Amino acid sequence: MAKAIKVKNLSKEFKVKIKGKGLKGSLKAIIKPQVKVIKAVQNISFEVEEGEIIAFIGPNGAGKSTTIKMLTGILFPNQGQVSVLGFNPKTERQKLAYQIGTVFGQKEQLWMHLTPYDNFMFFGAIYDLPEKEAESRINELSEVFGLNEFINTPVRNLSLGQRIRCEIVASLIHKPKVLFLDEPTIGLDPVVKENIRVLIKKMNKEFNTTIFLTSHDVGDIEKLCKRVIIIDGGQIVLDDTMENLKYHYLNRKLVEAKMKEKIDINDEPGITVIKDKGYNLKLEVDTNERSIADAIKLLDPDKMIDINISNVPLEEIIREIYQKEGS
Amino acid sequence: MRKYYYIFKANIMSNLQYIFNIMISFINYFILIFIYLNVWQYIYSDPSKLIYHYSVQQMVWYVIITEMLWFATSGRILCQNISNDVRSGNIAYNMNKPYSYIGYVLANHLGEILVSGLLYGTAGLIMGLILLGGIPTLSLAYIPFILIVIIFSVIINTMLITVVGLISFWIEDSSPFYWLYSKLLLVFGVFFPIEFFPKYLQGFLQYSPVYVTIYGPAKLFVDFSYVNLFKIISVQTLYLVIAYLGCQYMYERGVRKLNVNGG
Numbered sequence: 283m284a285k286a287i288k289v290k291n292l293s294k295e296f297k298v299k300i301k302g303k304g305l306k307g308s309l310k311a312i313i314k315p316q317v318k319v320i321k322a323v324q325n326i327s328f329e330v331e332e333g334e335i336i337a338f339i340g341p342n343g344a345g346k347s348t349t350i351k352m353l354t355g356i357l358f359p360n361q362g363q364v365s366v367l368g369f370n371p372k373t374e375r376q377k378l379a380y381q382i383g384t385v386f387g388q389k390e391q392l393w394m395h396l397t398p399y400d401n402f403m404f405f406g407a408i409y410d411l412p413e414k415e416a417e418s419r420i421n422e423l424s425e426v427f428g429l430n431e432f433i434n435t436p437v438r439n440l441s442l443g444q445r446i447r448c449e450i451v452a453s454l455i456h457k458p459k460v461l462f463l464d465e466p467t468i469g470l471d472p473v474v475k476e477n478i479r480v481l482i483k484k485m486n487k488e489f490n491t492t493i494f495l496t497s498h499d500v501g502d503i504e505k506l507c508k509r510v511i512i513i514d515g516g517q518i519v520l521d522d523t524m525e526n527l528k529y530h531y532l533n534r535k536l537v538e539a540k541m542k543e544k545i546d547i548n549d550e551p552g553i554t555v556i557k558d559k560g561y562n563l564k565l566e567v568d569t570n571e572r573s574i575a576d577a578i579k580l581l582d583p584d585k586m587i588d589i590n591i592s593n594v595p596l597e598e599i600i601r602e603i604y605q606k607e608g609s
Numbered sequence: 610m611r612k613y614y615y616i617f618k619a620n621i622m623s624n625l626q627y628i629f630n631i632m633i634s635f636i637n638y639f640i641l642i643f644i645y646l647n648v649w650q651y652i653y654s655d656p657s658k659l660i661y662h663y664s665v666q667q668m669v670w671y672v673i674i675t676e677m678l679w680f681a682t683s684g685r686i687l688c689q690n691i692s693n694d695v696r697s698g699n700i701a702y703n704m705n706k707p708y709s710y711i712g713y714v715l716a717n718h719l720g721e722i723l724v725s726g727l728l729y730g731t732a733g734l735i736m737g738l739i740l741l742g743g744i745p746t747l748s749l750a751y752i753p754f755i756l757i758v759i760i761f762s763v764i765i766n767t768m769l770i771t772v773v774g775l776i777s778f779w780i781e782d783s784s785p786f787y788w789l790y791s792k793l794l795l796v797f798g799v800f801f802p803i804e805f806f807p808k809y810l811q812g813f814l815q816y817s818p819v820y821v822t823i824y825g826p827a828k829l830f831v832d833f834s835y836v837n838l839f840k841i842i843s844v845q846t847l848y849l850v851i852a853y854l855g856c857q858y859m860y861e862r863g864v865r866k867l868n869v870n871g872g
Contacts, residue, residue, distance in 0.1 A: 351701065354705045355704060355705055356701040356702070356704050356705055357701070357867070358865070375704060375705065376707050378705075379705050379706055379707040380707055382705070384705055386702065389699070389702055391702070393619050393622075393623055394623075395622065395623040395626050396619060396622055396623060400619070400622065401619075403615070404615050404616075404619050407611050407612050407614075407615035408612045408615065408616075408706060408707065408708060409707060410611070410612065410707070
């Protein structure tokens with residue numbers, strides 16, 4: 283299969299001004315400014331196949347967005363080679379722009395006072411789509427993304443979930459071959475998140491769009507991607523299939539329970555008590571060995587006031603991967 | 610060009626939401642013109658008197674036009690937005706779209722000021738006709754030329770403000786530079802025509818932004834001549850080229866030092 287993205291030994295450094303404490307530090311910074319070099323991305327290499335949905339994940343400041351920005355031509359690398367659909371983003375940014383779409387979850391690209399329809403026509407014109415073609419594309423995407431109900435409502439009056447759907451459609455209007463989604467589900471409630479995931483999957487299937495996704499949300503990754511790259515401190519920590527990641531790292535769930543009365547509970551195979559503060563208990567369940575139901579039974583549902591089941595935080599998984607690699 | 614037309618159109622559509630706000634800002638404009646009318650009528654005392662070849666009627670029309678340009682095409686927000694975009698790194702998000710940033714800013718700003726320009730233009734003309742009775746020496750045949758000069762003046766002003774805004778790539782805040790630029794226009798172009806200043810200053814002002822953005826259109830409106838038209842359009846053309854190249858140069862140099870925060 284052809285490669286949509288090729289990255290080899292990519293690095294990016296930022297120079298950040300540093301300033302001493304207080305007034306003295308501020309004055310000193312004027313006379314003798316000092317800068318600190320931050321290595322945002324360090325010597326990373328990977329490839330993405332056409333039509334693949336890949337998750338590019340990591341904690342805050344890991345280098346995810348910096349990498350996306352280098353792949354889309356927004357930032358210039360200090361070192362290394364990048365090729366997206368055969369284009370060099372640094373020197374062929376405009377040509378590449380016609381072939382890719384971007385959604386930055388924290389950056390709106392829609393015009394708030396215009397309706398989604400007018401916005402889409404606007405983006406159609408920006409990407410040199412003839413008016414008739416833009417219109418038929420809007421109809422097609424509105425159908426897929428279920429926008430017909432609010433396509434003529436000004437964007438400012440839409441809910442966050444509807445807006446994100448429109449953001450994605452706006453970035454798909456020109457039939458991009460690669461779509462970069464940077465935290466597309468940030469700030470959305472679980473129901474809307476799930477809708478967006480379904481739509482992303484549908485889009486990948488129907489248009490064979492390569493999707494490069496960054497997210498903090500383990501759910502996004504689990505449900506969408508077959509391959510995961512984990513980045514931390516600007517370096518790739520893991521590049522593996524979702525199946526392996528799930529088996530080795532996402533198999534554990536946290537069960538937090540608030541009890542009516544104190545209960546005696548001890549570690550069991552596949553269930554570890556990680557916090558026992560009398561009425562508040564926290565268990566870690568290895569779902570490869572035991573089910574969540576086993577853990578709930580162990581806690582005694584009759585004595586339970588409240589329960590919360592969650593994934594192990596991404597940061598913890600990354601730490602664990604590091605420890606494994608180190609040992 | 611179609612994409613720039615769409616950017617322009619999208620901004621007009623967005624700004625139609627603010628018609629009421631624009632009309633509220635007319636109050637300032639009306640008050641200022643009323644003050645000028647009284648000041649100039651007092652200074653002239655004899656209506657047949659000429660000061661630097663301007664009659665009282667021409668003088669008040671001059672201020673009506675310059676104040677209209679000043680209010681309708683104010684670039685304070687444009688400069689602030691560019692400056693904020695540079696500092697926050699948001700300017701980078703325009704880079705992965707298939708258009709020129711300068712073209713985008715220009716189409717965007719022109720769309721933004723078109724609605725206010727038309728409203729201020731209409732209000733200014735009505736007010737002038739009511740207060741002064743007529744427009745001196747203006748014939749219908751001159752209007753297309755004056756409109757071209759006004760369009761050029763607005764484009765040049767937008768590009769010069771863009772240059773000022775892009776200074777933020779090198780210094781934290783470009784607003785002091787905008788303050789200087791706007792005060793240059795205000796003091797040497799909006800309040801008085803260039804002829805009112807000492808000869809040594811006139812030489813400088815005739816090649817300054819004041820001449821091409823404020824004085825030129827107003828001068829042609831109150832005292833049209835083909836000689837003046839040719840001179841103003843020539844200097845404007847020179848400014849269009851210089852301002853465009855300046856914008857491109859600043860932008861190209863600036864984005865190379867862009868630091869966008871990672872996620």
